[in-house]
Amino acid sequence: MQRSTPTPKKSFGSRNGASHSEDNSVTSSPVALExxxxxxxxxxxxxxxSDPPPPDAEIDLEEFQEWAIDRVQVLDALDSCxxxxxxxxxxxxxxxxxxxxxxxxxxxxxxxxxxxxxxxxFSHYFLRLSFCQKPEDRKRFVKxxxxxxxxxxxxxxxxxxxxxxxxxxxxxxxxxxxxAQALEQEMSFSKLTDAxxxxxxxxxxxxxxxxxxxxxKRLVIVKKGIAYVPETYQLNLLARExxxxxxxxxxxxxxxxxxxxxxxxxxxxxxxxxxxxxNVEEAADFQIxxxxxxxxxxxxxxxxxxxxxxxxxxxxxxxxxxxxAYYSERNQFLRFLKYIGMxxxxxxxxxxxxxxxxxxxxxxxxxxxHWYGVVGSRKTYQPETCVSICKNSEYNIPNRxxxxxxxxCQSDVLERLLRNHGIQDEQGIQEIKRFSDENQVHLACxxxxxxxxxxxxxxxxxxxxxxxxxxxxxxxxxxxxxxHQQNTESSQTTAEK
Amino acid sequence: MDIQKYYETLFPYRQFFLWxxxxxxxxxxxxxxxxxxxxLNGQGSDIYVRYQSFPTIETFKRKVxxxxxxxxxxxxxxxxxxxxxxxxxxxxxxxxxxxxxFDLDLSDYDSFRTCCQGKQVCLKCxxxxxxxxxxxxxxxxxxxxxxxxxxxxxxxxGVHAWVCDxxxxxxxxxxxxQLLNYIQxxxxxxxxxLVINRPWHPSVQRSFDICxxxxxxxxxxxxxxxxxxxxxxxxxxxxxxVNEALYxxxxxxxxxxxxxxxxxxxxxxTAREIAAEGKLDTLGAKVLLETKQDIVLEFLYPKLDTNVxxxxxxxxxxxxxxxxxTGNVCVPINPLTSRTFDPTKVPTLATLADSSILEPYLxxxxxxxxxxxxxxxxxxxxxxx
Ligand code: SF4
Ligand SMILES: [Zn+2]
Numbered sequence: 001m002q003r004s005t006p007t008p009k010k011s012f013g014s015r016n017g018a019s020h021s022e023d024n025s026v027t028s029s030p031v032a033l034e035x036x037x038x039x040x041x042x043x044x045x046x047x048x049x050s051d052p053p054p055p056d057a058e059i060d061l062e063e064f065q066e067w068a069i070d071r072v073q074v075l076d077a078l079d080s081c082x083x084x085x086x087x088x089x090x091x092x093x094x095x096x097x098x099x100x101x102x103x104x105x106x107x108x109x110x111x112x113x114x115x116x117x118x119x120x121x122f123s124h125y126f127l128r129l130s131f132c133q134k135p136e137d138r139k140r141f142v143k144x145x146x147x148x149x150x151x152x153x154x155x156x157x158x159x160x161x162x163x164x165x166x167x168x169x170x171x172x173x174x175x176x177x178x179x180a181q182a183l184e185q186e187m188s189f190s191k192l193t194d195a196x197x198x199x200x201x202x203x204x205x206x207x208x209x210x211x212x213x214x215x216x217k218r219l220v221i222v223k224k225g226i227a228y229v230p231e232t233y234q235l236n237l238l239a240r241e242x243x244x245x246x247x248x249x250x251x252x253x254x255x256x257x258x259x260x261x262x263x264x265x266x267x268x269x270x271x272x273x274x275x276x277x278x279n280v281e282e283a284a285d286f287q288i289x290x291x292x293x294x295x296x297x298x299x300x301x302x303x304x305x306x307x308x309x310x311x312x313x314x315x316x317x318x319x320x321x322x323x324x325a326y327y328s329e330r331n332q333f334l335r336f337l338k339y340i341g342m343x344x345x346x347x348x349x350x351x352x353x354x355x356x357x358x359x360x361x362x363x364x365x366x367x368x369x370h371w372y373g374v375v376g377s378r379k380t381y382q383p384e385t386c387v388s389i390c391k392n393s394e395y396n397i398p399n400r401x402x403x404x405x406x407x408x409c410q411s412d413v414l415e416r417l418l419r420n421h422g423i424q425d426e427q428g429i430q431e432i433k434r435f436s437d438e439n440q441v442h443l444a445c446x447x448x449x450x451x452x453x454x455x456x457x458x459x460x461x462x463x464x465x466x467x468x469x470x471x472x473x474x475x476x477x478x479x480x481x482x483x484h485q486q487n488t489e490s491s492q493t494t495a496e497k
Numbered sequence: 498m499d500i501q502k503y504y505e506t507l508f509p510y511r512q513f514f515l516w517x518x519x520x521x522x523x524x525x526x527x528x529x530x531x532x533x534x535x536x537l538n539g540q541g542s543d544i545y546v547r548y549q550s551f552p553t554i555e556t557f558k559r560k561v562x563x564x565x566x567x568x569x570x571x572x573x574x575x576x577x578x579x580x581x582x583x584x585x586x587x588x589x590x591x592x593x594x595x596x597x598x599f600d601l602d603l604s605d606y607d608s609f610r611t612c613c614q615g616k617q618v619c620l621k622c623x624x625x626x627x628x629x630x631x632x633x634x635x636x637x638x639x640x641x642x643x644x645x646x647x648x649x650x651x652x653x654x655g656v657h658a659w660v661c662d663x664x665x666x667x668x669x670x671x672x673x674x675q676l677l678n679y680i681q682x683x684x685x686x687x688x689x690x691l692v693i694n695r696p697w698h699p700s701v702q703r704s705f706d707i708c709x710x711x712x713x714x715x716x717x718x719x720x721x722x723x724x725x726x727x728x729x730x731x732x733x734x735x736x737x738x739v740n741e742a743l744y745x746x747x748x749x750x751x752x753x754x755x756x757x758x759x760x761x762x763x764x765x766x767t768a769r770e771i772a773a774e775g776k777l778d779t780l781g782a783k784v785l786l787e788t789k790q791d792i793v794l795e796f797l798y799p800k801l802d803t804n805v806x807x808x809x810x811x812x813x814x815x816x817x818x819x820x821x822x823t824g825n826v827c828v829p830i831n832p833l834t835s836r837t838f839d840p841t842k843v844p845t846l847a848t849l850a851d852s853s854i855l856e857p858y859l860x861x862x863x864x865x866x867x868x869x870x871x872x873x874x875x876x877x878x879x880x881x882x
Contacts, residue, residue, distance in 0.1 A: 135588075186699040207664075208641065209664065209668065209672060212671070212672045212675035212676065213675060215675055215676065215678075215679050216674070216675030216676070216678035216679055217678070218678075218679055218694070218698040218700070218701070221698075221699060221700075222640045222641065222700075223639065223640065223642075224639070224640075224641075224642035225640075225641050225642030225643075225664065226642070
């Protein structure tokens with residue numbers, strides 16, 4: 001094999017690997033952020049983050065970093081589905097949130113709640129530090145945090161939203177009953193999409209410049225420069241306030257950063273903020289398999305020749321069959337494809353060839369580019385390990401083709417998959433199913449490899465990531481071919497003799 | 498009168514300065530404002546000189562005297578002096594302020610006017626501009642609450658609108674884009690059919706009402722676009738999409754010569770007939786009504802060059818310039834008499850021998866500028882730069 005397996009350490013995805021302990025300037029001292037704000041109890045899950053972490057908060061640095069990294073995960077996932085419909089964003093993001101930035105409902109344990117709120121607040125402030133300095137970073141951060149805010153707002157129960165809104169004290173001016181009444185006729189004239197036509201509905205008054213997006217869609221009535229905004233759109237307005245105050249705060253903060261640097265107060269944190277994120281992922285050393293310039297069409301033959309591990313062949317079959325791919329399915333497949341050497345254009349072709357839903361194509365193209373690191377955060381995503389695939393709750397949503405089939409399939413489904421995969425050996429199938437029942441996915445997968453690659457008799461360690469499975473299979477095919485050639489050559493030479 | 502003399506003696510520099518500067522002493526609104534000149538070089542071809550800026554109106558005037566430009570344009574106010582734009586880094590040279598401008602040109606109406614084409618203009622097709630000014634004027638005033646709108650003849654076959662309210666000047670590009678989305682009604686088509694959400698937004702309804710009143714005179718009578726059977730295919734195609742029976746009947750009927758007005762009336766008449774025969778249901782009748790409404794809007798709704806309005810960096814020809822080809826002065830249009838403005842009778846270099854003919858236009862401009870400056874409550878701190 002031409003390279004070693006990737007170091008699971010430092011991968012963004014796996015929590016166990018999030019250690020940066022090489023840098024001793026930042027280790028093992030609790031991070032105390034010296035902001036001026038008073039200690040405050042976090043009482044909402046929704047937040048404008050107007051209160052920085054209390055200066056006396058003691059938190060383990062490693063945990064702190066981990067929190068920040070988790071938040072980056074959330075923002076990244078959001079970035080790659082931002083153009084989807086709100087319901088799709090919600091579907092995609094729910095599992096991501098519950099994994100990285102959970103808000104446990106139905107719990108009375110104050111400690112849990114406090115910790116979750118603290119994580120939310122701390123990680124937000126940490127990222128402020130790292131994204132405040134360059135205008136384009138600020139813009140992206142504000143965009144994503146605002147999207148996150150909107151998403152969470154929608155996930156909150158109505159009473160919680162109302163309370164939050166009320167306590168925010170935004171002083172939005174309401175139209176007087178007379179004004180509202182005068183507008184009622186016009187409101188019903190224009191079917192302001194699902195605006196409440198009934199009387200008594202609240203209309204907020206805003207300078208039109210403050211709600212140009214609603215204006216541009218002709219969703220509000222404007223009179224003499226004042227827009228009358230139905231309550232339905234209050235989230236738009238709230239989001240606007242949110243991004244405005246965050247932008248402002250970031251600009252203010254960016255001015256202070258040099259000061260912080262000067263007196264060394266935030267050395268450790270800033271260092272992380274500046275360097276940590278960009279370096280973390282690139283540290284892994286998995287190379288793109290160079291000898292495979294794949295076209296999307298070659299996937300069929302790769303599958304036929306058993307080069308794809310079961311998880312990937314399931315994803316591929318599912319794409320062909322359903323002409324659709326959920327975010328998680330795309331995500332998992334693309335990270336694999338990229339590292340077996342499928343160029344970006346081919347990946348795009350693949351999805352446009354099979355994808356039916358035309359409207360979605362643009363989004364998909366975007367998310368493909370995202371995983372290839374050419375748009376969005378432009379990060380280099382490393383191939384995923386089997387462990388992280390299994391642990392990713394997003395992949396394990398029922399009725400999806402994502403994840404590891406040895407981990408998330410009922411045994412009858414798994415059996416069908418194995419037979420489709422070309423395995424007939426009854427005893428083998430039983431053995432694999434047994435491994436799978438015990439969550440011994442590596443063994444199950446290795447057994448699958450063994451059964452589908454009878455000619456490969458090299459001794460292998462067990463499978464630990466799909467790309468390794470592929471490479472093993474690919475290399476063995478090449479070896480066999482060379483062998484074959486040598487054999488024919490030598491037999492030819494013999495014949496000539 | 499030659500152009501040099503015009504710029505020396507008649508161009509209203511003082512008001513021009515007050516208009517753009519919003520105060521009596523130079524502010525950034527003037528000193529950091531971009532101007533561009535189009536000048537003739539020795540070989541007789543045009544050169545376009547951008548990034549000009551001036552500390553005072555006198556220096557501006559001297560430059561004009563020196564260059565004798567064919568025309569000049571006004572751009573945005575930047576964070577640095579445009580003449581210094583090469584000396585500062587790009588992020589320090591950003592457009593911050595500019596009048597919200599609109600450009601309306603009759604050449605965009607060519608498929609809707611029969612009297613003239615291309616560069617020509619007459620009083621008949623000018624009425625398209627008049628309606629457009631009415632529609633936009635109502636939006637500016639009633640919807641957006643803008644008070645300071647300078648309308649100026651663009652020198653040949655259109656008008657420019659300069660919305661000068663502080664609120665409008667400080668809109669950024671994306672806000673301008675949204676504002677244009679609000680205004681634009683007739684830009685979205687699907688399968689040859691106009692797409693406008695119904696029921697209409699009250700603003701669209703009002704614009705339609707304005708257009709509808711003028712439709713008979715301007716379109717059916719003056720333009721008479723469907724005077725022959727061959728010319729009527731636009732109309733027939735639309736009707737075909739509504740109802741085959743209606744189409745068949747009218748197609749037959751219109752083989753005989755008739756005017757556009759008669760044809761327009763034929764539609765409802767025939768629709769009633771085929772409805773009586775049970776070939777047009779209520780839904781069909783509704784679609785027919787909407788199609789007719791769409792036609793009114795397609796003909797008369799303002800057709801705007803949106804880029805000019807959206808990008809603050811865009812420059813626009815100044816009022817009181819002389820149009821290089823026609824010799825027309827780009828005079829402001831008096832809002833009170835805009836309906837009777839005659840583009841074929843504006844002052845030209847040739848007629849300006851009698852300089853008094855410029856007077857009324859100068860006084861319109863002066864009044865506009867005075868009102869604008871009265872409304873600008875500029876804090877004195879704006880002078881410290
Ligand atoms: S063990 Fe790994 S390679 Fe095998 S199917 Fe599961 S995820 Fe894929
Ligand atoms: Zn004409």
